[in-house]
Amino acid sequence: MITLPNQLIASFPLIIIGFTILIVLISISVKRNHFFIALVTSINLGFSLLSLYFVNKVSEIKIMSLLYIDNYSIFYIALIIISSLSTCIFAYIWLSKFLDHKEEFYLLILISSLGGIILSSTNNFVTLFLGIELLSLPLFGLIGYNFYKKISLEASIKYTILSTVASSFLLFGIALVYSESGSLNYIVIGKRFTSDLLIYKPLFLVGFCMIITSLGFKLSLVPFHLWTPDVYQGAPTSISCFLSTVSKMSIFSTITKLFIYIPITNSIIIANILIIIAFMSIIFGNIMAVFQTNIKRLLGYSSISHIGYLLISLITIKQNQLSLESSGIYMIGYLFSNLGIFGIIILISKIYDKDDSDIDDNFMNYYRGLFWYDPYLCLVMTIMLLSLAGIPITLGFIGKFYIISISIMTHLWWLVGGILISSIIGVYYYLRIILNLYMIPLKTNQKIISNDCCLKPIKITLFLYSTLTIMLGIYPQPLIDLILSIHPRMYY
Incomplete structure (x- = not known):
């Protein structure tokens, strides 16, 4: 097969998104039209x-020796x-009422998504x-898009x-890793890791510790998590959703490839550091979530524990x-649950006709009795929260079961104990929200969401994610078969 045409086909997602960025830029410069740009971006x-x-037909191909497209990359690109x-x-629906320029939002989302796709293929x-x-720079503007709010x-x-x-x-x-290995390619460094015994070179270990520190910040792992609750609370809800999914998935996919090609966990020092970080993230994230009254801050601390898993x-x-x-499997369960919950937060803000950052000061008030005036949203939110808690018949349970299984099989007993303790804590604060949904509503809460046509895509999306969460929780075999087909070749 001819290489160049196949490289072009493998670059289709990058080309399409890059082309969309140009269309949005030209549209903004000619005439601003929120609906048109939103439609073009989505299509x-x-x-x-x-x-x-x-x-997928031409997968397992290199693009300019810097990107490698395989089934693993395709899987994470699809999720992104x-x-x-x-x-x-x-x-x-939030941007429709935004007082300033709306169209740049989609431009920044596309650029950040482009960075996520590159990360998944590197x-x-x-x-x-x-x-x-490329992923992070647009987030600076997206997080502060409500710039008139302190x-x-x-x-x-x-x-x-x-x-x-x-960064x-x-x-x-x-730079330190390159100085010791003489290469920037994962596979080349991985081969020299064993042949040249790079594992014993201090500069190499220090370099990798610095890389783990940086990626730990992007994943909001303890002790690099301090930004997470404040950013989740301050950012628009749709951007908090983007941060918890696209940003985390793309970073996690690239660090997974890094650990596959370069067996850095063979170093006892690095392995112990990672075990401590995972244990602290799991315990600390769940404990801090218990004390939150703002639901976005709660989800921020919850995300710390989930990335720890x-x-x-x-x-x-x-x-x-x-x-x-x-x-x-865990990543897909986490993705569906987060998308579902953040979508509901946006719809709740529509019910109260407020900015989504104004209704979360005490979720016990705004979400109380949701079942009695909007059973559909209540059911979806219940499913997503149960999945995050790891309750059976949800996809989250399957993911957590796998994590516990590999911890036991590799004799990481500290982590097994941490998972069990944190899971109990997690069930407590998730069930606290769920019980609040079914309580007698306050008089000010008895509102029904409008049947505005612009809300239908959100409702359809929520229905799809909640249905998949239950179906794959009951019968996960199709998802397991899909995951088994995406292992990078170097893993074997």
Whole structure:
């Protein structure tokens, strides 16, 4: 087969999103039209998702020696596009009432999604850094899109400063790794890791520790998590959704590839550091979530614990072949649940005709009795919260079961104990929200959401995610078969 045409086909998602960015830029400069740009963005994200069918036909191909497209990359690219499309759908009703320019929002989402796709396809530190910066820089503006609100502006400044410091750590860590290995390619470094015994070279270990520090910040792992609750609370709800899904998934996919190609967990020092970070994230995230009254802050702390669970799959990636399977299943369950809950938060804000950042000061008031005036939203939110809690017949239970299984099989008893304790804590604060949904509503809460046509795409999206969460929780075999087909070739 001819290589160049196949490389072009493999680049379809990047080309389509890049082309969409140009269309949006030209449209903004000619005439601003919120509906048109939202429609074009959503349709082209849909086309980029459909293009993965053709990409799959030519998968396992290099693009300019910097990107590598395989089944693993295609899987995470699909998740990133789905999350970006959902974010655009959720954001439309909020932006419709936004007082300033609306169209730049979609431009920044597309650029950030482009960075996420690059991260999912990288096998080189050059594209790793490029992808992270392309992903992160638009987030500075997106988090502070409500710039006339003090809390949003504060969140943007905080994330900008800390993200810049984290990028500095990443760049310096890459330089140290390059100085010892002489290459920026994962596979080449992985081969030299064993042949040259890089594991015993201090600069190499220090470089990787700095890289882990930077990526730990992006994943909001303890102790690099300090920005997370404030940014989740201050950012528009659709951007909090984007942060918890696209940002986390793309970083996690690239760090997984990094750990597959470069067996850094063979180093006892690195392995112990990761075990401590995972344990602290799991315990601390759940404990802090108990004390939150703002639902977005609660979800921020909850995300810390969920990424801690996922980190266990990275720690065991060379000892257990279930690791990639468990991380993939857990990631999908986490994705559906977060998209569903954030979508409901946006609809609740529509009910009260307020900005979504104004209704979360005490979720016990605004979400109380949701069942009695909107049973559909209540059912969806219940399913998503039960999935995050890891209750049976939901996809979240399957993911957590896999994580516990690989922890036991690799004898990580500390982590097993941490998972069990934190799961009990998690069930408590998730059930606290669920019980609140079924209480007698306050008189001010007895409102019914309008049947506005612009809300139908959100309702359809929520129905799809909640249905998949239950169906795959009851019968996960199709998802397991899909995950088994995406293992990177180097894993074997």
